[in-house]
Amino acid sequence: MQSKSLLLLALIPALAACGSTATPRPKALPNKPTTTRPAARPAMTPVRPPVRTPPPTARIQSLPGLEGVIGSSAPELVRQFGQPRLDVSEGDARKLQYVGTACVLDIFLYPAQPGREPQATYVEARRVSDGQEVDRAACVAALRSR
Numbered sequence: 095m096q097s098k099s100l101l102l103l104a105l106i107p108a109l110a111a112c113g114s115t116a117t118p119r120p121k122a123l124p125n126k127p128t129t130t131r132p133a134a135r136p137a138m139t140p141v142r143p144p145v146r147t148p149p150p151t152a153r154i155q156s157l158p159g160l161e162g163v164i165g166s167s168a169p170e171l172v173r174q175f176g177q178p179r180l181d182v183s184e185g186d187a188r189k190l191q192y193v194g195t196a197c198v199l200d201i202f203l204y205p206a207q208p209g210r211e212p213q214a215t216y217v218e219a220r221r222v223s224d225g226q227e228v229d230r231a232a233c234v235a236a237l238r239s240r
Contacts, residue, residue: 157217159231163201166214171201175237188212194240197233198222 157164162174171190172178180191188203199219203212219233220226 157230159229159234160217163217163234164214167211168203171214175199186212192237193222194233194237196222196236197228199230199233199237 163171166174168181168188168190175192178190179193180189182189182191186205186208190201190203192199192201197219198221199217201214202216202218204215205212217230217234219228219230221228
């Protein structure tokens with residue numbers, strides 16, 4: 095009798111499952127690896143071609159006391175002031191820098207027309223001690239007299 099009781103006890107859960115009215119659950123899908131796609135690249139914008147325009151015409155500085163400097167070529171400036179402390183070229187432009195005890199003189203040379211020799215068109219002057227702007231003509235005169 096005990097074996098029948100055990101058999102009935104074992105069958106109760108199976109019979110209970112048969113009488114259930116619940117809807118069956120769908121089978122779980124196996125985990126698929128997720129794939130990530132790279133973000134869509136924006137459309138490449140075309141690169142603008144370089145502009146091929148001639149450089150602007152150099153504006154010539156005209157101040158009293160700069161005669162003999164403005165309009166001079168580099169060799170003429172070397173004859174007036176000696177060898178420059180700096181001689182920097184960029185494209186067709188050139189900068190000569192002269193230094194004395196009182197001031198620093200920067201002379202900028204540009205060609206009047208493409209292919210021509212650069213000429214002094216602009217001058218800047220400053221004190222050696224603190225870099226403050228000084229009178230250009232006075233600096234030219236001080237550098238000539240040294």
